[in-house]
Amino acid sequence: MQTLNQVKYLRAAINADKERGKRVALVPTMGHLHEGHLQLVRRAHEIAEIVVVSIFVNPMQFGASEDLDSYPRTLLDDQEKLEAENVHFLFTPSDKEMYPNGIENHTKVSIENLSNMLCGIHRPVHFEGVCTVVTKLFNLVQPDAAVFGEKDFQQLTIIKRLASDLCMPIDIIGVPTARAHDGLALSSRNTYLSSVDRARAPMLYETLKDIRDQILAGNRQYETLCEEAKQKLNSSGFDVDYFDIRDQNDLSLLANDAENSSVSILAAGTLGSTRLLDNIYLSL
Numbered sequence: 001m002q003t004l005n006q007v008k009y010l011r012a013a014i015n016a017d018k019e020r021g022k023r024v025a026l027v028p029t030m031g032h033l034h035e036g037h038l039q040l041v042r043r044a045h046e047i048a049e050i051v052v053v054s055i056f057v058n059p060m061q062f063g064a065s066e067d068l069d070s071y072p073r074t075l076l077d078d079q080e081k082l083e084a085e086n087v088h089f090l091f092t093p094s095d096k097e098m099y100p101n102g103i104e105n106h107t108k109v110s111i112e113n114l115s116n117m118l119c120g121i122h123r124p125v126h127f128e129g130v131c132t133v134v135t136k137l138f139n140l141v142q143p144d145a146a147v148f149g150e151k152d153f154q155q156l157t158i159i160k161r162l163a164s165d166l167c168m169p170i171d172i173i174g175v176p177t178a179r180a181h182d183g184l185a186l187s188s189r190n191t192y193l194s195s196v197d198r199a200r201a202p203m204l205y206e207t208l209k210d211i212r213d214q215i216l217a218g219n220r221q222y223e224t225l226c227e228e229a230k231q232k233l234n235s236s237g238f239d240v241d242y243f244d245i246r247d248q249n250d251l252s253l254l255a256n257d258a259e260n261s262s263v264s265i266l267a268a269g270t271l272g273s274t275r276l277l278d279n280i281y282l283s284l
């Protein structure tokens, strides 16, 4: 695996492979890699001959009061994991390399309607930062495919729309959420959880599954189901940002009795000082 931190070297290295007709897949990450990321890498190997992983803790997608400074940075450990997964190129740019004129002066990419809901209400600058950095990474690497986790379902939906709206010839591939033995969705931020909160955290997925089962059993009182789920989580120590049942494709909210065949149940909230999110989707 070659680790490169400058755009010009990354491009030269990848272009050599492209000229030989190789298909390239990109896995964008912010590092502190866990099994969920490694599953993205394995999926990338299935669809391309050359796998590029990026590790960049993107300051543009963090709000002023968020965890940019404390976000775990574990490059040596991440490199070992990626070597073991036979990754070809690891791109680890600095802030200066990605935003040479500073973040404030940089061109921004945003998709307003999909971003101004769910996590976007609680993290107002987040998706603009994600869309901008992902657009840059796509332009830098020019991959044939890019792989993202379904845990961040809103992010995945937004990136699919971004690639489609901006006519980027890139297949956007979602990979099912990797989970701990007790169902908790794997996330780099899980390391922030205290032992008491770690024991409570699986309740988020338990509650999603419970609501899914009630829908599968025929309950279409979507608003009521969400209200009950919120109350249950809030009374168990969560501070719920949202618990919504939405259309899986455009993320529009489903009212009671709505007829819809592809449904996503999405939830996010804070436990202690850790923000957790998760989702389940189902076809009816």
Ligand code: PAF
Binding pocket: 028, 029, 030, 056, 058, 061, 130, 133, 134, 152, 155
């Ligand atoms: O999901 C993430 O880790 C980040 O939002 C991403 C897609 C790498 C952009 O910084």
